[in-house]
Amino acid sequence: MVTIADVARHAGVSISTVSYVLSGKRSISADTERKVRDSIHDLGYQPNAGARALASSKSNVLALVVPLRSDMNLPVLMQFATGVVTAARAHEHDVLLLTQDEGVAGLRRVAGTALTDAIIVMDVEQRDPRIDVLRRLHQPSVLIGVPEEPSGLACVDLDFAAAGGECVDHLCDLGHRSLGFIGAPTPVYERGTSFARRTLAGFQSAAERRGVAAASVACDPSYAGVRDALAELRAKTPDLTGVIVHNEDALAPLLDIVQAEGSAIPDDLSIVAICPDQHAQNLPVPVSAVTIPTEEIARNAVEMVMHALDSGMDAEVRLLSPELHIRASSGPAPVSAPREANAASPDTDQARP
Amino acid sequence: MVTIADVARHAGVSISTVSYVLSGKRSISADTERKVRDSIHDLGYQPNAGARALASSKSNVLALVVPLRSDMNLPVLMQFATGVVTAARAHEHDVLLLTQDEGVAGLRRVAGTALTDAIIVMDVEQRDPRIDVLRRLHQPSVLIGVPEEPSGLACVDLDFAAAGGECVDHLCDLGHRSLGFIGAPTPVYERGTSFARRTLAGFQSAAERRGVAAASVACDPSYAGVRDALAELRAKTPDLTGVIVHNEDALAPLLDIVQAEGSAIPDDLSIVAICPDQHAQNLPVPVSAVTIPTEEIARNAVEMVMHALDSGMDAEVRLLSPELHIRASSGPAPVSAPREANAASPDTDQARP
């Protein structure tokens, strides 16, 4: 193994000089710098991470906590994770992967042993037991998601409430007066998962604002689940003409089911989704969707971490604006009710779920 | 920050004694051990990872390289990743996430700086440029997947060739004489991705062994892609009655398309998949499938790494036996050809793609 001492000897300078060439923390003459860099290159020197961490109290490693729940959408998580890694590498940092099931102990461990410099947490719940721990930790942290009480914490996320609202507005602008919302599986709401609740709230308040009928259901990621969800929605809102889907796994089944019953999209039923863009495109009917910009969220999270690391933490809640991409799945509301429903009272403001 | 010196003082012993209590590398009297453990607990001592790594030349961190390709199935990768983390934690190790796009440089970096103790690489290609680097690295590594020339390397994977064969056997045992294979997207094969090629090879040789007609196609993960793939398969093998799908994203579309054209599953067409079990279940028709045991593969990979770490590397290729779960999507071959096809010559051994 080549050490900094080897480089110093080879270059005919002192160890500290080599170190300063590497860190740039003191000025070095052009001549010396060249000699040192040549030696580094010739010897193939790579500084030892452990020694560095010990001496500088910086590990240059970020912890990333990913949920391990079967009801989470894995592709989205994976996109986040790789996005975080890519962004972190751009700032000379590496990423340590932690799973949810280590829970609070995992956070304490990586921070307490100084394995990492900072922590990024995904899939935050409204009242998450981890946020108290994070506040106390002597290590900056950034949440992807927004808890009920975000004071003192840095958070990034898509503005899911606005996203829900934007979908409602889009459909209302097309003349729809009766909307349904297909959400995540029930446990996701019961846990108080931040993004799921915020979208639903955004949907509901926008529907109220626009004065349209609105109903919402949770939905299991199976064909049966989607079938039930759609049936329930229609029971609650008989003249349903527009559905907003915030559930990646429900999208494909929904399209099938609707098609199988002989309804046309968007002529009989308009569909708008909230999901990664790529997902909305590769479906038999390209689906209008509010993009979940996973990469951008990841990049923001890393930038906030880096900022916290060198200028001290500030408790910012950064919500990215939603962006609606209109495709073939949404269109003008049908003139008469699409099914046998009573088209008489189109804007009965329905009960919320 | 509490250091080992604080603990030693608090317990009234020397630093080395505390260290030996922690490592168990020398015998300690029960009395001393208790005192030390109490002090550790009272002070909330957590050893500094960097110092440890420096002194012991062990970082207790594993690198995991995940592919970042859009044509890879993300859920499967995510399952691998969490499986590796969970298994690693059971052995007191953490996992550093590297993405493919750092390539060979990433491997050199983590090994050269002693950031990690060992490397696990996913999505290996037949002639992967990384394997040469891995061989030279002074750090053990385990591949998930099997390259063309695995000598000197440790590899784990599902026995995809056997999996392909098992699917063929299952269908042949049910009386099918004309089989199709729907594979990954074309680029996956072009890259020489290990698992994709091995499955295809297993399919082909089993079909030959059983003397049945067989055709295979690559398939894009979109409805159009699947539609084309099915059409191509039927063109090559007119009296097709059984399809083997090695492409998670093609499964749901395929079921739709078949259903939409009025064919019954499995009465007109049997379908067998190679994918994670969970995926095969949550479909409108539960699909017979050879499980991809992601967690078990991950566990094996970590165990091989651990073994290499304390007993030296041995270049084992460990292939896990496939396990077929029979569900509703596969059944006896129809007595007459299902479509307008010529049922005359059922075992024309078709050309391979």
Added chain:
DNA sequence: CCTTGTTGTCGAAGCGCTTCGACAAATTCT
């Protein structure tokens, strides 16, 4: 010309831990 800075380099003191050799004390063997 002497002070006052600047600039570039060096030596040495850690950072917190592991581990080796030493060595009393306790145990076992002749």
Added chain:
DNA sequence: AGAATTTGTCGAAGCGCTTCGACAACAAGG
């Protein structure tokens, strides 16, 4: 009983790096 082990503990030497203070050498200011 004395020699030979074994057991439990300690001191100290690193591991490879960062960083602080010191200090020549040289430039600029009065």
